[in-house]
Amino acid sequence: MSTSSTTAFVTAATGTQGEAVARHLRAIGWTVHATARNMDAPVVHSLQSLGVEVTPGDWEDEAALTAAIAGCSSLFLNLMPKLADFTSEVPHARRILAIAKAAGVKHVVYSSGLSVNNPEKRAYYVPNSMPAEVLGWKREIEGLVRAAGFEAWTILRGAFFMPNFLLPKVGMYPGLRETNKWTTALTAETRMPMVDTEDIAKFAVAAFRDPGRFHRQEIGIASELRSPDELMELLGEATGRDMRAVFLTDEEIEAQKDTNIFVVAQLMSRDLGDCVDIDEAKSWGIPLGTFKQFLERETKALKETYP
Numbered sequence: 001m002s003t004s005s006t007t008a009f010v011t012a013a014t015g016t017q018g019e020a021v022a023r024h025l026r027a028i029g030w031t032v033h034a035t036a037r038n039m040d041a042p043v044v045h046s047l048q049s050l051g052v053e054v055t056p057g058d059w060e061d062e063a064a065l066t067a068a069i070a071g072c073s074s075l076f077l078n079l080m081p082k083l084a085d086f087t088s089e090v091p092h093a094r095r096i097l098a099i100a101k102a103a104g105v106k107h108v109v110y111s112s113g114l115s116v117n118n119p120e121k122r123a124y125y126v127p128n129s130m131p132a133e134v135l136g137w138k139r140e141i142e143g144l145v146r147a148a149g150f151e152a153w154t155i156l157r158g159a160f161f162m163p164n165f166l167l168p169k170v171g172m173y174p175g176l177r178e179t180n181k182w183t184t185a186l187t188a189e190t191r192m193p194m195v196d197t198e199d200i201a202k203f204a205v206a207a208f209r210d211p212g213r214f215h216r217q218e219i220g221i222a223s224e225l226r227s228p229d230e231l232m233e234l235l236g237e238a239t240g241r242d243m244r245a246v247f248l249t250d251e252e253i254e255a256q257k258d259t260n261i262f263v264v265a266q267l268m269s270r271d272l273g274d275c276v277d278i279d280e281a282k283s284w285g286i287p288l289g290t291f292k293q294f295l296e297r298e299t300k301a302l303k304e305t306y307p
Contacts, residue, residue, distance in 0.1 A: 007031040008074035008208060009105070011059070011096060013052065014043045016163050017111055020201035021076045026050045028205065033068045035061070059092035065099050074208045075100045078111040079141070081134060088133075093141040097148050107152040107211045109204045110145045113138045114157045114193065114220055115268070115275045124270045126257065131265040142218075152211035158200045159193035159222035159276055160269070162294040165235055167305045172262045177306060180236070180243045185253050185266035186228050188245070191273045193222035194231075196289045206286055220276035223288035231291065238295035239306040 008025055012018035013034035022032045035057035036044045044054050057064025059079070069075070077096060079089035100108065116139045119125050119132065126132055145153050163169055165176075176182050186192070200221060207214035226234075228245035236243035248256075248263070256263045282288060295302065 005073050005106075007033065007072045008076060009033045009069045009072040009100070010052075010076045010078075012078045012080070013047060013054070014038075014041060015078070015080075016161070016169075016197045017078050017158075017200055018076065019043060019047065020198050021078075021204050022047055022052050023050060024198075024201045024205045025208070026052060028209075030208075033072055035064055035068050059089075059096065062095060062099070065096060066103070069096075069099050069103045069105065072100070072103060073106045075105050075108045076111070076204055076208075077108055077141075077145070081137065086130060088137045090137050090140050090144075093144055097144055101148055101150065106150060107154070107208060107215075108145055108148070108150050109154045109156060109207050109214075110141065111156050111158060111200060111204070112142055114159045114222070115272055116142060116157060117275070119268070122268070122271055122274070124268050126264050126268055129257070129264045129268075130261045131268050152215040154204075154207040154211075154214040154216075155218040156200055156203050156207075157218065157220045157276075158197070159195040159220070160272065162194055162196050162291055163298075163301075165231075165305070166298060166301045170305055176243075180241045181246045182228065182232055182243070183246045183248060184228055185248050185263045186245075186270055187247060188227065188229060190270050191225035191227055192231070192269065193273045193276045193278070194224050194226055194291050195222050196294050198294075199223065199286070199288050202286050203284070206284070219281065219284070221281050221288070222276045222278050223281070224278065224290055225273050226291060234292055234295060238292075238302055241306060 010018050010022045013022045014036050025032050032052045034054050036054050037058045039056055047054055055068050079092055081089050116135055119135050232243040232245050
Protein backbone atom coordinates (compact mmCIF):
# COMPACT_ATOMS: atom_id res chain seq x y z
CA MET A 1 0.00 0.00 0.00
CA SER A 2 1.37 3.41 -0.87
CA THR A 3 1.92 5.89 1.94
CA SER A 4 -0.49 8.80 2.09
CA SER A 5 0.75 12.13 3.40
CA THR A 6 -2.59 12.66 5.13
CA THR A 7 -3.09 9.32 6.86
CA ALA A 8 -2.34 8.87 10.55
CA PHE A 9 -2.38 6.01 13.00
CA VAL A 10 -3.64 7.10 16.41
CA THR A 11 -2.83 4.95 19.41
CA ALA A 12 -5.38 4.81 22.24
CA ALA A 13 -8.00 6.41 20.01
CA THR A 14 -10.69 5.30 22.47
CA GLY A 15 -9.06 7.37 25.23
CA THR A 16 -9.40 11.06 25.99
CA GLN A 17 -6.35 12.27 24.07
CA GLY A 18 -6.49 9.79 21.20
CA GLU A 19 -10.18 10.36 20.55
CA ALA A 20 -9.61 14.12 20.40
CA VAL A 21 -6.67 13.73 17.99
CA ALA A 22 -8.66 11.38 15.75
CA ARG A 23 -11.63 13.73 15.75
CA HIS A 24 -9.54 16.81 14.94
CA LEU A 25 -7.73 15.00 12.12
CA ARG A 26 -11.00 13.86 10.58
CA ALA A 27 -12.28 17.44 10.80
CA ILE A 28 -9.53 18.51 8.38
CA GLY A 29 -10.12 15.56 6.07
CA TRP A 30 -7.30 13.24 7.10
CA THR A 31 -7.66 9.48 7.00
CA VAL A 32 -7.31 8.01 10.50
CA HIS A 33 -6.50 4.42 11.44
CA ALA A 34 -6.86 3.02 14.94
CA THR A 35 -7.24 -0.25 16.82
CA ALA A 36 -9.55 -1.14 19.69
CA ARG A 37 -9.80 -4.08 22.05
CA ASN A 38 -13.59 -3.76 22.40
CA MET A 39 -15.22 -3.04 19.06
CA ASP A 40 -18.62 -2.73 20.75
CA ALA A 41 -17.59 0.21 22.94
CA PRO A 42 -19.68 3.37 22.35
CA VAL A 43 -16.54 5.42 21.65
CA VAL A 44 -15.62 3.01 18.84
CA HIS A 45 -19.00 3.53 17.22
CA SER A 46 -18.56 7.28 17.63
CA LEU A 47 -15.15 7.15 15.94
CA GLN A 48 -16.52 5.01 13.12
CA SER A 49 -19.35 7.49 12.58
CA LEU A 50 -16.67 10.12 11.92
CA GLY A 51 -15.01 7.88 9.36
CA VAL A 52 -12.15 6.59 11.52
CA GLU A 53 -11.01 3.16 10.34
CA VAL A 54 -11.04 1.11 13.55
CA THR A 55 -9.90 -2.51 13.50
CA PRO A 56 -9.73 -5.09 16.33
CA GLY A 57 -6.42 -5.35 18.14
CA ASP A 58 -4.28 -4.13 21.00
CA TRP A 59 -0.70 -2.97 21.50
CA GLU A 60 0.55 -6.55 21.85
CA ASP A 61 -1.03 -7.71 18.58
CA GLU A 62 1.77 -7.19 16.08
CA ALA A 63 -0.24 -8.40 13.10
CA ALA A 64 -3.14 -6.05 13.84
CA LEU A 65 -0.80 -3.11 14.39
CA THR A 66 1.09 -3.84 11.17
CA ALA A 67 -2.13 -3.90 9.17
CA ALA A 68 -3.48 -0.73 10.80
CA ILE A 69 -0.27 1.29 10.42
CA ALA A 70 0.25 0.27 6.78
CA GLY A 71 -0.23 3.27 4.52
CA CYS A 72 0.19 5.84 7.29
CA SER A 73 2.59 8.76 7.14
CA SER A 74 2.03 9.98 10.69
CA LEU A 75 1.81 8.38 14.13
CA PHE A 76 0.30 9.77 17.32
CA LEU A 77 1.87 7.80 20.15
CA ASN A 78 0.10 7.91 23.49
CA LEU A 79 0.68 4.97 25.83
CA MET A 80 -0.04 4.14 29.45
CA PRO A 81 1.32 1.46 31.78
CA LYS A 82 -0.67 -1.75 32.01
CA LEU A 83 -2.73 -0.95 35.08
CA ALA A 84 -3.77 -4.55 35.86
CA ASP A 85 -0.26 -5.46 37.00
CA PHE A 86 1.41 -2.05 36.62
CA THR A 87 3.93 -3.02 33.98
CA SER A 88 5.78 -0.72 31.63
CA GLU A 89 4.43 0.49 28.30
CA VAL A 90 7.97 0.72 26.90
CA PRO A 91 7.77 -2.67 25.10
CA HIS A 92 4.58 -1.49 23.40
CA ALA A 93 6.32 1.70 22.31
CA ARG A 94 9.24 -0.27 20.88
CA ARG A 95 6.87 -2.49 18.91
CA ILE A 96 4.75 0.35 17.54
CA LEU A 97 7.74 2.51 16.60
CA ALA A 98 9.44 -0.40 14.82
CA ILE A 99 6.29 -1.23 12.86
CA ALA A 100 5.78 2.45 11.99
CA LYS A 101 9.36 2.83 10.78
CA ALA A 102 9.08 -0.27 8.60
CA ALA A 103 5.76 0.97 7.22
CA GLY A 104 7.27 4.25 6.04
CA VAL A 105 5.80 6.57 8.67
CA LYS A 106 7.52 9.95 8.41
CA HIS A 107 6.46 11.86 11.52
CA VAL A 108 5.84 10.74 15.11
CA VAL A 109 4.15 12.88 17.72
CA TYR A 110 4.54 11.43 21.21
CA SER A 111 2.37 12.61 24.09
CA SER A 112 4.62 12.33 27.13
CA GLY A 113 4.46 13.82 30.64
CA LEU A 114 5.13 17.37 31.76
CA SER A 115 7.64 16.51 34.49
CA VAL A 116 9.69 13.91 32.60
CA ASN A 117 12.89 15.95 32.50
CA ASN A 118 15.04 15.47 35.61
CA PRO A 119 12.16 14.87 38.07
CA GLU A 120 14.67 13.64 40.67
CA LYS A 121 15.93 17.23 40.99
CA ARG A 122 12.54 18.52 42.10
CA ALA A 123 11.70 19.20 45.74
CA TYR A 124 8.90 16.65 46.09
CA TYR A 125 10.32 13.75 44.09
CA VAL A 126 9.63 10.36 45.71
CA PRO A 127 12.25 7.87 44.53
CA ASN A 128 11.30 4.23 43.99
CA SER A 129 7.61 5.14 43.86
CA MET A 130 5.19 4.09 41.12
CA PRO A 131 4.82 7.67 39.80
CA ALA A 132 8.61 7.90 39.62
CA GLU A 133 8.67 4.65 37.63
CA VAL A 134 6.03 6.02 35.25
CA LEU A 135 8.11 9.14 34.60
CA GLY A 136 11.13 6.93 33.94
CA TRP A 137 9.20 4.89 31.39
CA LYS A 138 8.00 8.01 29.61
CA ARG A 139 11.52 9.40 29.54
CA GLU A 140 12.72 6.12 28.01
CA ILE A 141 10.07 6.32 25.30
CA GLU A 142 11.08 9.90 24.53
CA GLY A 143 14.59 8.58 23.91
CA LEU A 144 13.24 5.86 21.62
CA VAL A 145 11.30 8.45 19.61
CA ARG A 146 14.36 10.66 19.18
CA ALA A 147 16.58 7.76 18.14
CA ALA A 148 14.17 5.89 15.86
CA GLY A 149 15.25 7.65 12.68
CA PHE A 150 11.96 9.20 11.57
CA GLU A 151 12.11 12.21 9.29
CA ALA A 152 10.39 14.27 11.96
CA TRP A 153 9.47 13.81 15.60
CA THR A 154 7.67 15.96 18.14
CA ILE A 155 7.24 15.49 21.88
CA LEU A 156 4.25 17.06 23.61
CA ARG A 157 4.20 17.28 27.40
CA GLY A 158 0.72 18.03 28.69
CA ALA A 159 0.17 19.45 32.18
CA PHE A 160 -2.62 18.50 34.63
CA PHE A 161 -5.53 17.19 32.60
CA MET A 162 -8.81 19.04 33.04
CA PRO A 163 -10.81 15.84 32.32
CA ASN A 164 -9.37 14.35 35.54
CA PHE A 165 -12.44 15.82 37.26
CA LEU A 166 -14.84 13.94 34.97
CA LEU A 167 -15.76 10.28 34.65
CA PRO A 168 -13.96 7.93 34.46
CA LYS A 169 -10.77 9.64 35.66
CA VAL A 170 -12.44 11.28 38.66
CA GLY A 171 -12.18 7.89 40.38
CA MET A 172 -8.64 8.97 41.29
CA TYR A 173 -10.23 11.23 43.89
CA PRO A 174 -12.29 9.07 46.26
CA GLY A 175 -15.15 10.94 47.87
CA LEU A 176 -15.14 13.97 45.58
CA ARG A 177 -18.41 13.10 43.86
CA GLU A 178 -20.08 11.91 47.04
CA THR A 179 -18.94 14.51 49.56
CA ASN A 180 -18.00 17.49 47.35
CA LYS A 181 -14.57 17.45 49.00
CA TRP A 182 -11.34 16.99 47.07
CA THR A 183 -8.95 15.42 49.54
CA THR A 184 -5.49 16.01 48.14
CA ALA A 185 -1.77 15.93 48.91
CA LEU A 186 -1.40 19.28 47.14
CA THR A 187 -1.23 22.41 49.27
CA ALA A 188 -3.29 25.59 49.32
CA GLU A 189 -0.29 27.36 47.78
CA THR A 190 0.10 24.88 44.90
CA ARG A 191 -0.48 26.37 41.47
CA MET A 192 -1.43 23.53 39.15
CA PRO A 193 -0.70 24.01 35.43
CA MET A 194 -3.90 23.08 33.62
CA VAL A 195 -4.35 21.64 30.13
CA ASP A 196 -7.41 20.73 28.12
CA THR A 197 -6.77 17.48 26.23
CA GLU A 198 -8.46 19.13 23.25
CA ASP A 199 -5.49 21.52 23.21
CA ILE A 200 -3.03 18.63 23.14
CA ALA A 201 -4.94 17.39 20.09
CA LYS A 202 -4.67 20.83 18.49
CA PHE A 203 -0.90 20.78 18.96
CA ALA A 204 -0.66 17.25 17.54
CA VAL A 205 -2.65 18.18 14.45
CA ALA A 206 -0.65 21.38 13.97
CA ALA A 207 2.54 19.34 14.14
CA PHE A 208 1.30 16.82 11.58
CA ARG A 209 0.34 19.63 9.22
CA ASP A 210 3.67 21.42 9.58
CA PRO A 211 6.35 18.85 10.47
CA GLY A 212 9.15 21.21 9.50
CA ARG A 213 8.15 23.71 12.16
CA PHE A 214 7.56 21.08 14.85
CA HIS A 215 10.49 18.74 14.11
CA ARG A 216 12.67 18.08 17.17
CA GLN A 217 10.42 20.25 19.32
CA GLU A 218 9.65 19.29 22.92
CA ILE A 219 6.69 21.38 24.02
CA GLY A 220 5.16 21.77 27.47
CA ILE A 221 1.46 22.61 27.22
CA ALA A 222 -0.61 24.46 29.84
CA SER A 223 -3.02 27.36 29.63
CA GLU A 224 -3.13 28.67 33.21
CA LEU A 225 -2.10 28.06 36.82
CA ARG A 226 -4.84 27.34 39.36
CA SER A 227 -4.80 26.55 43.08
CA PRO A 228 -6.87 23.62 44.41
CA ASP A 229 -9.27 26.09 46.04
CA GLU A 230 -9.75 27.91 42.73
CA LEU A 231 -10.37 24.64 40.90
CA MET A 232 -13.02 23.59 43.41
CA GLU A 233 -14.67 27.01 43.27
CA LEU A 234 -14.95 26.79 39.47
CA LEU A 235 -16.12 23.18 39.60
CA GLY A 236 -18.69 24.11 42.25
CA GLU A 237 -20.03 26.96 40.12
CA ALA A 238 -20.36 24.64 37.14
CA THR A 239 -22.11 21.85 39.07
CA GLY A 240 -24.17 23.89 41.50
CA ARG A 241 -22.44 22.21 44.42
CA ASP A 242 -20.53 23.61 47.40
CA MET A 243 -17.15 22.05 46.64
CA ARG A 244 -13.88 22.57 48.45
CA ALA A 245 -10.36 21.22 48.75
CA VAL A 246 -9.24 19.38 51.88
CA PHE A 247 -5.48 19.14 52.33
CA LEU A 248 -3.82 16.06 53.77
CA THR A 249 -1.38 16.59 56.60
CA ASP A 250 2.22 15.46 56.31
CA GLU A 251 1.40 12.62 58.70
CA GLU A 252 -1.54 11.46 56.59
CA ILE A 253 0.57 11.58 53.44
CA GLU A 254 3.36 9.59 55.08
CA ALA A 255 0.85 6.93 56.17
CA GLN A 256 -0.45 6.52 52.60
CA LYS A 257 2.75 6.89 50.56
CA ASP A 258 3.40 3.17 50.29
CA THR A 259 -0.13 2.18 49.27
CA ASN A 260 -1.75 5.10 47.42
CA ILE A 261 -0.19 5.93 44.06
CA PHE A 262 -2.47 8.94 43.60
CA VAL A 263 -1.39 10.56 46.87
CA VAL A 264 2.25 10.19 45.82
CA ALA A 265 1.48 11.62 42.37
CA GLN A 266 -0.21 14.63 43.98
CA LEU A 267 2.71 15.12 46.35
CA MET A 268 5.13 15.06 43.42
CA SER A 269 2.89 17.57 41.60
CA ARG A 270 3.22 20.31 44.21
CA ASP A 271 5.83 22.06 42.07
CA LEU A 272 4.51 20.90 38.69
CA GLY A 273 3.93 24.50 37.69
CA ASP A 274 7.70 24.99 37.59
CA CYS A 275 7.91 22.49 34.71
CA VAL A 276 6.11 24.59 32.10
CA ASP A 277 6.40 28.03 30.59
CA ILE A 278 2.84 29.07 29.76
CA ASP A 279 3.95 32.08 27.72
CA GLU A 280 6.12 29.81 25.62
CA ALA A 281 3.22 27.41 25.09
CA LYS A 282 1.01 30.31 23.97
CA SER A 283 3.73 31.61 21.64
CA TRP A 284 2.99 28.76 19.21
CA GLY A 285 -0.23 30.57 18.29
CA ILE A 286 -2.51 27.65 19.11
CA PRO A 287 -5.52 28.79 21.17
CA LEU A 288 -5.51 27.30 24.67
CA GLY A 289 -8.70 26.93 26.71
CA THR A 290 -9.10 27.76 30.40
CA PHE A 291 -10.59 25.44 33.01
CA LYS A 292 -13.71 27.60 33.12
CA GLN A 293 -14.14 27.29 29.36
CA PHE A 294 -13.61 23.54 29.61
CA LEU A 295 -16.37 23.24 32.22
CA GLU A 296 -18.74 25.35 30.12
CA ARG A 297 -18.16 23.04 27.15
CA GLU A 298 -18.46 19.78 29.07
CA THR A 299 -21.96 20.37 30.47
CA LYS A 300 -23.19 16.88 29.58
CA ALA A 301 -20.17 15.13 31.09
CA LEU A 302 -20.48 17.26 34.23
CA LYS A 303 -24.09 16.20 34.72
CA GLU A 304 -23.13 12.55 34.29
CA THR A 305 -20.24 12.89 36.74
CA TYR A 306 -22.03 15.03 39.33
CA PRO A 307 -25.73 14.20 39.00
